[in-house]
């Protein structure tokens with residue numbers, strides 16, 4: 132689906148919720164922040180605040196102010212330019228606004244762009260307002276990496292997915308994974324072990340990259356918070372760094388499993404005669420059709436169950452090598 136039709140679809144669901152008086156308190160808008168998240172938030176806000184007859188008219192003063200991000204009852208928060216982080220001070224400013232009465236006598240709204248860029252202190256302060264919401268206040272959290280947001284915040288948001296890119300494993304990992312899955316392993320022991328080794332290596336590479344990126348980001352945050360009079364950079368809380376690294380790695384690992392699950396579901400439904408348009412990996416339709424012809428239905432179904440079990444085993448904290456080796460030796464095709 133193109134971005135435009137996804138956006139239109141998301142807005143009509145929002146309209147329906149608004150008309151039914153069932154607007155959620157907080158929405159997590161997953162997608163590119165500038166190109167998808169911001170336009171969605173602006174359009175949704177116009178629907179709430181528009182004073183025209185046909186809402187949103189796009190022309191009344193409320194609509195114009197929203198488009199220009201200067202409506203008095205809407206707070207826009209973005210990561211600071213220098214540190215690329217949403218600071219605790221901005222969250223405190225926001226609290227002041229949301230607990231005041233609305234100027235326009237109706238809604239108040241908060242748009243938190245880059246919700247995944249809020250540090251722990253800012254995230255906790257933000258969580259408080261989600262837990263003790265002021266009346267008639269709506270939140271839009273925009274993010275292109277929702278797996279990096281605190282789970283306690285995520286659980287309070289209704290998710291709107293504008294682009295599946297943000298839900299997809301980033302390249303080159305996605306292509307590597309599809310390469311591993313599509314390479315024939317001849318159902319031999321060495322073939323299966325080779326596949327397990329490649330998958331282990333892919334997970335290790337993801338982990339190493341996440342550790343490196345999170346460390347750099349953490350050091351930059353420390354640097355940005357440094358008092359200019361201090362000579363030394365304050366020593367950061369290493370627990371925060373490791374918790375963040377772990378959360379992001381787990382998110383990416385879930386995407387690996389989801390990609391695998393879609394792959395084996397595609398094989399299953401293709402074997403049952405579904406056409407390419409219903410596949411999650413339509414670009415691989417030819418290859419999937421070839422593989423599907425060689426796998427009996429019962430085995431294709433068993434493959435899907437093997438992948439579903441992997442996530443359950445990870446949730447039980449079993450060792451990754453063990454999970455991968457066991458799964459790869461059970462998969463067929």
Ligand SMILES: [Zn+2]
Pocket residue numbers: 180181182183187188189190191192193194
């Ligand atoms: Zn209007």
